[in-house]
Amino acid sequence: MKKLLKPMVIAAAATMAFSATAFAGTSSPYSLNINGKAANGEVLVLVPLRETAEQLGFKVSYNKGTILVDDGIMHTNLTIGENSYQVVTSNPDLVGMSAPFSLSSAPVMTNGKTYVPIELFVPLTGNDSSIIKTDGSAISISKKADTKNEDVQIPNPLTEHETLADLAKTVGFDVTLPTLDKAYKETAFIDISGTTADVRFADGEDTITFRKAKGSDDISGDNKTYKENKTIAVKDVSVSVKGNDGINTATWQKDGFTYSFSSDKAMTQDALVKAIENLF
Incomplete structure (x- = not known):
């Protein structure tokens, strides 16, 4: 299935360039000249969401400020103005999120x-950046006929480590753990894409996830x-x-780092403060 797009092409400052976790290989071939001189910036390509998604086999629905893009296998929820994306698959044979x-x-x-970056459709259709092609001023995007089956892959961004020290070495910064009741045991030391430290704890009834990144x-990840x-x-x-009836997720920033603390079971405010106050 192929669709020629009429994109919105806009210029942005260099600070709007792809982040380290963005999907590479889909940046715009366009450049910007001002008064005959090349501008120092990135040219972004935004495409109409509904028109593009529906031509690629997705349904688009709006609900209280959130936009769901879903083809039955691949899903994502979007919020206008929020540059934070997450792709989920319901295929049990693939990494879920x-x-x-x-x-x-x-x-x-x-x-x-609604307009979205054209590169959003790369992870939604299998992480093959070659689905986006340019020919002069025309941009085309195509989806393989069998994408819903074996070709749909979300690369696993999670790498598990034996020790906290190994995790800290991989992400490149120290990781101090929250103070938890002795019933909670450390069950996993994980890095996400080499940039985020993710430590899991469990007590048999509850699972706690603590994360830190620059x-x-x-x-x-709680939407x-x-x-x-x-x-x-x-x-x-x-x-x-x-x-709901307590605290499930807490987030904060300090000294150039961002943190999150999540509990499957809602905890009291006093319990949360006791758990994380040693981190400050």
Whole structure:
């Protein structure tokens, strides 16, 4: 299936270039000249979401500010203005969820139409950047006929390590662990794409995930809607918390790093503060 696109081509500052976790090989071939001189910036290609997605076999639905793109096998939820993406597959033979990643732009809406970076369709259709081609001023995108079957692959971004020291060496920074009840045992030391430290704890009834990475993005991977969202102070740090009848996820930034702390079972605010206050 092939569709010629009429994209929105915009210029952006260099800070809008792909992040380290973006899918490479899909940047625009266009360049920008101003008064005859090459501009120092990136030219981004945004395509109409519904038109592009539906031609590629996806359904697009809107619900309270969230946009679901789904073909029955591959799914993603988008939010206008948020440059945070995650692709999920319901195929039990494949890795279920990608790590959160950024692209060249957040989804944007103009004149009632949603536009997304064209490279979003690379992970959604199997991570083959060759599906996007340019011919002069025309851009085409095609999807393999058998993408829904064996060709759909989400590369596993998770690498497990034997020790916390091995994990810290891989991500390139120290990882101090939260203080938990002795019933919780460390069950996994994981790096996500070599940039995020992910440590799991379990007590037989609850699983806790603690993450740390450089930057300021939300790395929790928790896109659920909760009844309660608020900010609390732990020492001199503002911590964003959300949950139902307690706290399920907490996120914060400090000294150039971003953190998240998630519990399958909602915990009290006092329990959360006790768990993470030694990190500040």
